[in-house]
Amino acid sequence: xxxxxxxxxxxxxxxxxxxxxxxxxxxxxxxxxxxxxxxxxxxxxxxxxxxxxxxxxxxxxxxxxxxxxxxxxxxxxxxxxxxxxxxxxxxxxxxxxxx
Amino acid sequence: xxxxxxxxxxxxxxxxxxxxxxxxxxxxxxxxxxxxxxxxxxxxxxxxxxxxxxxxxxxxxxxxxxxxxxxxxxxxxxxxxxxxxxxxxxxxxxxxxxx
Numbered sequence: 704x705x706x707x708x709x710x711x712x713x714x715x716x717x718x719x720x721x722x723x724x725x726x727x728x729x730x731x732x733x734x735x736x737x738x739x740x741x742x743x744x745x746x747x748x749x750x751x752x753x754x755x756x757x758x759x760x761x762x763x764x765x766x767x768x769x770x771x772x773x774x775x776x777x778x779x780x781x782x783x784x785x786x787x788x789x790x791x792x793x794x795x796x797x798x799x800x801x802x
Numbered sequence: 803x804x805x806x807x808x809x810x811x812x813x814x815x816x817x818x819x820x821x822x823x824x825x826x827x828x829x830x831x832x833x834x835x836x837x838x839x840x841x842x843x844x845x846x847x848x849x850x851x852x853x854x855x856x857x858x859x860x861x862x863x864x865x866x867x868x869x870x871x872x873x874x875x876x877x878x879x880x881x882x883x884x885x886x887x888x889x890x891x892x893x894x895x896x897x898x899x900x901x
Contacts, residue, residue, distance in 0.1 A: 715814070715898075724811055788897050794887075794891075795894075797890075799809030802812065
């Protein structure tokens with residue numbers, strides 16, 4: 704098996720890295736606007752957040768919802784597929800707190 | 803909270819990356835010799851494996867066991883602390899297989 708074929712590596716290729724775990728944990732408790740996400744994740748720039756959200760959308764982990772209002776109102780939410788990762792992420796979170 | 807303070811990031815700083823998830827999964831079912839580890843992880847060089855094992859030892863995730871035999875016999879095993887991460891890693895593994 705090559706590195707990428709190891710299931711854990713496939714999961715971490717999608718949800719690992721510096722920003723995605725935080726994005727995941729921030730979106731876990733419900734849809735958020737762009738600025739809410741930016742405020743919740745210290746040090747993330749507008750460009751990096753934009754790129755990460757686009758990539759997570761491409762990977763089927765995040766959904767971009769546009770609301771039909773006078774002013775453009777967009778929110779981001781985790782997809783159902785992303786929520787199936789929640790037990791593992793909660794496990795990592797709990798472990799990270801204890802270690 | 804800075805990036806490093808996010809619990810998930812702390813966990814992934816220890817067990818994330820290209821080689822460590824595979825090292826973890828390979829050691830999960832019991833102690834292994836160096837060559838066994840090298841054979842089980844495609845593409846890992848002797849030097850990278852040596853460095854990763856040293857770092858995991860430093861982090862308290864792996865234990866190096868020397869056997870008192872005529873010929874030097876060394877094995878590596880996960881520590882008890884490392885095994886507490888098993889549910890989360892199994893969750894990532896299962897998710898990686900399904901996605």
